[in-house]
């Protein structure tokens with residue numbers, strides 16, 4: 001695999017950022033976009049634009065077909081059984097809110113327990129918290145071990161007779177831990193418990209197979225997957241999507257509207273109320289094609305090599321403390337430097353053109369557990385190289401010099 005060639009497909013790397021070549025290590029936040037995605041958005045708006053699913057004129061029918069093509073591509077990419085199990089949302093946050101809200105309306109009852117983990121992003125905690133407030137459900141937390149992992153045993157220990165649902169991240173956006181989702185789902189299903197997966201960090205970097213994972217819901221963030229912003233995907237098993245009530249009301253999601261009765265549309269329209277992110281959906285087809293052209297096994301191998309290399313470099317760098325040491329780890333390197341605030345680290349690295357993120361990464365529960373207010377995070381994508389990680393290490397050394405470390 002020729003990474004230099006792949007990098008050339010991303011126009012941003014032709015730019016000088018504050019007179020520097022860009023070393024982009026913030027893909028867990030959002031990935032850069034390949035030319036084919038950017039060009040597809042432009043082409044759709046300039047030559048093919050129409051709203052979808054409404055009018056019968058040529059452009060509207062053609063746009064609707066393109067929109068539905070992406071749904072089929074996503075279905076194939078994640079190996080869902082049915083195209084109608086794919087619902088477009090405005091992001092993974094909305095996908096997770098949709099699941100929590102609709103299960104809260106019709107399935108979860110007062111006193112039921114939802115099990116999440118200390119690794120969860122706020123998007124996979126706050127929606128359950130809403131149900132804690134409105135329905136008096138209880139939220140339990142599976143705890144991380146000293147390596148920043150969540151084990152199957154820990155999940156098993158935290159399941160009680162009242163656990164109705166487990167909602168877990170596929171890959172932690174802070175420690176990089178990859179959770180044993182398949183095994184957790186098998187265990188949960190053997191006890192009649194539903195499984196929701198926050199796949200934001202899993203989808204861009206891991207092989208996705210809904211038949212193999214067998215989870216009930218899986219949320220995807222398209223902007224982290226070399227796709228446009230403002231778009232997410234919710235995969236849900238058909239029986240759940242059919243059974244649950246709609247999330248939002250409006251045009252497109254109805255069947256018949258009378259003054260005293262309303263019936264709802266079939267899947268997936270039932271969950272796609274209002275004008276959707278048409279251009280983004282159509283362009284996302286190119287993101288999938290891009291990933292398919294490389295092959296997810298190659299992506300995984302390249303990123304595993306990078307993370308191993310980066311981990312070794314940072315482990316050897318005294319004063320740098322890596323967060324978590326999971327055996328099964330994705331491309332996230334979170335760290336602290338004693339005596340330097342993570343925001344200062346990120347600002348100093350930025351002067352060298354090294355883009356990382358600093359903060360709590362929407363994981364305050366985890367940072368509280370680690371007893372730190374924030375961390376610095378370098379995260380990789382398909383376009384990164386070992387030289388990028390060398391530059392990261394060198395810029396960390398520059399930062400240490402400034403702080404006399």
Ligand SMILES: Cc1ncc(COP(=O)(O)O)c(C=O)c1O
Pocket residue numbers: 028029090091092093094121123124169172173198200201220221222223231232362
């Ligand atoms: C683990 C995780 N979950 C959820 C989200 C939210 O995704 P989106 O930006 O698509 O709403 C993110 C994005 O930062 C994330 O990293």
